[in-house]
Amino acid sequence: MALIVQKYGGTSVGSVERIKAVAQRVHRTREAGHDVVVVVSAMGHTTDELIDLARRVTDRPDDRELDMLLTTGEQVSIALLTMALQARGCPAVSLTGWQAGITTEAVHGRARILSIDTARVRRELEQGKVVVVAGFQGVTPDGEIATLGRGGSDTTAVALAAALGADRCDIYTDVAGVYSADPRVVPTARKLDVITYDEMLELAALGAGVLHPRAVECAKKHKVVLTVRSSFTEEEGTWVKEVADMEQGQVVRGVAQDKNVARVTAVGLPNKPDTLAALFTILAEANINVDIIIQNAYDDARISVSFSVAGEDLPRTLEVLTKHRDRFGFASLMSEEGLAKVSIVGAGMVSNPGVAAAMFRTLSEQGIPIKMVSTSEIKVSCVVPQADAERAVRALHTAFQLDAAERVTVHG
Amino acid sequence: MALIVQKYGGTSVGSVERIKAVAQRVHRTREAGHDVVVVVSAMGHTTDELIDLARRVTDRPDDRELDMLLTTGEQVSIALLTMALQARGCPAVSLTGWQAGITTEAVHGRARILSIDTARVRRELEQGKVVVVAGFQGVTPDGEIATLGRGGSDTTAVALAAALGADRCDIYTDVAGVYSADPRVVPTARKLDVITYDEMLELAALGAGVLHPRAVECAKKHKVVLTVRSSFTEEEGTWVKEVADMEQGQVVRGVAQDKNVARVTAVGLPNKPDTLAALFTILAEANINVDIIIQNAYDDARISVSFSVAGEDLPRTLEVLTKHRDRFGFASLMSEEGLAKVSIVGAGMVSNPGVAAAMFRTLSEQGIPIKMVSTSEIKVSCVVPQADAERAVRALHTAFQLDAAERVTVHG
Numbered sequence: 001m002a003l004i005v006q007k008y009g010g011t012s013v014g015s016v017e018r019i020k021a022v023a024q025r026v027h028r029t030r031e032a033g034h035d036v037v038v039v040v041s042a043m044g045h046t047t048d049e050l051i052d053l054a055r056r057v058t059d060r061p062d063d064r065e066l067d068m069l070l071t072t073g074e075q076v077s078i079a080l081l082t083m084a085l086q087a088r089g090c091p092a093v094s095l096t097g098w099q100a101g102i103t104t105e106a107v108h109g110r111a112r113i114l115s116i117d118t119a120r121v122r123r124e125l126e127q128g129k130v131v132v133v134a135g136f137q138g139v140t141p142d143g144e145i146a147t148l149g150r151g152g153s154d155t156t157a158v159a160l161a162a163a164l165g166a167d168r169c170d171i172y173t174d175v176a177g178v179y180s181a182d183p184r185v186v187p188t189a190r191k192l193d194v195i196t197y198d199e200m201l202e203l204a205a206l207g208a209g210v211l212h213p214r215a216v217e218c219a220k221k222h223k224v225v226l227t228v229r230s231s232f233t234e235e236e237g238t239w240v241k242e243v244a245d246m247e248q249g250q251v252v253r254g255v256a257q258d259k260n261v262a263r264v265t266a267v268g269l270p271n272k273p274d275t276l277a278a279l280f281t282i283l284a285e286a287n288i289n290v291d292i293i294i295q296n297a298y299d300d301a302r303i304s305v306s307f308s309v310a311g312e313d314l315p316r317t318l319e320v321l322t323k324h325r326d327r328f329g330f331a332s333l334m335s336e337e338g339l340a341k342v343s344i345v346g347a348g349m350v351s352n353p354g355v356a357a358a359m360f361r362t363l364s365e366q367g368i369p370i371k372m373v374s375t376s377e378i379k380v381s382c383v384v385p386q387a388d389a390e391r392a393v394r395a396l397h398t399a400f401q402l403d404a405a406e407r408v409t410v411h412g
Numbered sequence: 413m414a415l416i417v418q419k420y421g422g423t424s425v426g427s428v429e430r431i432k433a434v435a436q437r438v439h440r441t442r443e444a445g446h447d448v449v450v451v452v453s454a455m456g457h458t459t460d461e462l463i464d465l466a467r468r469v470t471d472r473p474d475d476r477e478l479d480m481l482l483t484t485g486e487q488v489s490i491a492l493l494t495m496a497l498q499a500r501g502c503p504a505v506s507l508t509g510w511q512a513g514i515t516t517e518a519v520h521g522r523a524r525i526l527s528i529d530t531a532r533v534r535r536e537l538e539q540g541k542v543v544v545v546a547g548f549q550g551v552t553p554d555g556e557i558a559t560l561g562r563g564g565s566d567t568t569a570v571a572l573a574a575a576l577g578a579d580r581c582d583i584y585t586d587v588a589g590v591y592s593a594d595p596r597v598v599p600t601a602r603k604l605d606v607i608t609y610d611e612m613l614e615l616a617a618l619g620a621g622v623l624h625p626r627a628v629e630c631a632k633k634h635k636v637v638l639t640v641r642s643s644f645t646e647e648e649g650t651w652v653k654e655v656a657d658m659e660q661g662q663v664v665r666g667v668a669q670d671k672n673v674a675r676v677t678a679v680g681l682p683n684k685p686d687t688l689a690a691l692f693t694i695l696a697e698a699n700i701n702v703d704i705i706i707q708n709a710y711d712d713a714r715i716s717v718s719f720s721v722a723g724e725d726l727p728r729t730l731e732v733l734t735k736h737r738d739r740f741g742f743a744s745l746m747s748e749e750g751l752a753k754v755s756i757v758g759a760g761m762v763s764n765p766g767v768a769a770a771m772f773r774t775l776s777e778q779g780i781p782i783k784m785v786s787t788s789e790i791k792v793s794c795v796v797p798q799a800d801a802e803r804a805v806r807a808l809h810t811a812f813q814l815d816a817a818e819r820v821t822v823h824g
Contacts, residue, residue, distance in 0.1 A: 016465065016468045016469055019469060020469070050488070053428065053488075053492065054491070054492065054495060056428045057428055057431060057432070057492050057495045057496050057499065058495045058496065058498070058499035059499075060499075061495045062494070062495060062498055064505075065491045065494045065495045065498070065506055066491070066495075068487060068490065068491040068494075068506050068508075069487070069488060069491035069492065069495075071487075072484035072487045072488050072491075075480060075481075075483075075484045075487075076462070076465075076481060076484050078480065079466070079477045079478070079480040079481035080465065080466065080469050080481065082474070082477045082480075083466060083469045083470045083473045083474060083477045083478075083481075084469050084470065086470070086474055086477070087469065087470035087471075087472075093476075094477055094480050096480075096557070099555060099556075120555075143511060143532075144511075145508070145511075
């Protein structure tokens, strides 16, 4: 008998029929003798529809009011799932974020969880109930409703699992697990049985999309054992934990891509100690996420800095930099759109100096130009033209011997 | 400068365009220098749609979970209306029932308000904001979300007005005020400028439909001055207050009807002191609302009792009585469906003994049979065949000189 947290995403509860299917799955886990806490997202495209409704009212909806609006989506899901469980004869109770004791920072739209008071959840579990908690939401110390931002329901599930000391946190989604590459791009992609937090973190951050990086970070910090699995099949998913049992000799575990990247280069900046700090502080203040940063020194007086941003942030990035041109005194500003980032990930990479070279060679053989390079202990990323990205992913998948013998089936 | 509570029903906030129109009206009141608290219902048919969703999950949704589900409707409205106010440059903040300090009984689906802690609302008003409160909802002392039942938003508005000591509570709806009769039935119906709480209570309870009786009761108890008016026009509405300035000599102020009534007669009950008490206790325990009750004594040993119930409660009423037949020992049970209750209402009626006689005469002249009669200090009700009800209302409206010189226009 274990305590299991299960999280079901929007597609998994996208209709009344799907909610009933989820209820069956939850009930089965309960019947097996486990305590179950379920975290659910809003049904299907509810969140997007609510955002659309807000935009029809005003171009710039207030963050607090947007949170007030969006949190209704999960509240509908928890009520319906609880009703479906009760209809099956499974005792259950729904809890909003504030009822579940989830306290967040006093910000809206992207609050972090500060603490979870598990008293109410534990009391309901002790009464033999399945506890159905609204994902993505919490309450600030002032009693304001706040949301955790995109991927917030994953974070709710992992944080609840950590606070409750759960034996496992199962993330149910519309794919069967974590793959060595996106199966829509690489037909021979394999589902991984097990993966480390760090590998998952790189894959999540690089756009593998099955699990939000914040949730993985939280799981790693609190050593919550995760599984990622499909709510549509009975297939075994992927385990995410501290030390993965390494598959024989496989240094690279997965290939990921981030499809919409732009590169900005500021040429001829003064070579002063605070130049970089000032530059990236201004971008951070404008809420622009910078990914890869490369600095070249031309001579003692001047440097050039290139960095990558999300494609949609490019216009604003150029606007901000141009506004501060006098302050930095760069000679020119160059930018390139239509790029993508392709990455290979694997925890064993750190002890294997030839991996980056093998990656460059593979791309070179395919005639794919490399625009930027970035490395960490467990990944190597190359920025390449968007049009070449999928070909790059497939070539790397084959080159690093990730191809499965058979084609895998992906559900969703 | 006054403190005004405004309540907007579902039709008034039925679309994004309507919400913007309501925002304009609220903003105008604010600009006139008043403090404004706004109570809103769920948009249009949202509540019915959510109930339908629940019924697709299960035939018997749990009351607690239904409250969890339904309260999202008002939460969406308050967020959108607040955004619309802010977009106009009017500072505003939305509050759910629990944020607005509305504590209810620990029941679901039809909770009564126990108390309102106005601290948060007052704090927001002091900061110059319009406070937009979700109607129909509150929180139980245990922190459970509860709804007030149908008409609950009216009650929220009046209770808030009472707790805040508001100067006025304006109920905005899709008709221009309280009429001397339903203008769809009586084309010559007149809008009343002013009406007493008791008159409104009788009219509300008798199916006039513009204002929920609970809200009127609450207003009477706390002496909250109400107005009922249209959110679609600029027309002056109807004032509801303790003493109405009587229009010259008009004893009867309005004619109302309750369209679906059934009559049940239990014949030959033993004439014992506890018979009636036992009979109506059993019906009350089965949650059957009994309206008119008439007792006839045939002889010293036997009595006959007739009473009216809502048409939809008839099958259950007969079922309950038949089950307890042995206990009461009545000779036979008779029932008649397809009836309606037609009532004349007016606070001046108590000092005017000829009113009931005039009503019976009018119905008699129309050849309309009277099945039951009930009187109170301010109304006379007759149960008549459903098919004759509208004709009866029109005839009574004319007989009591309520017809307006011109045809009134009703919006909605």
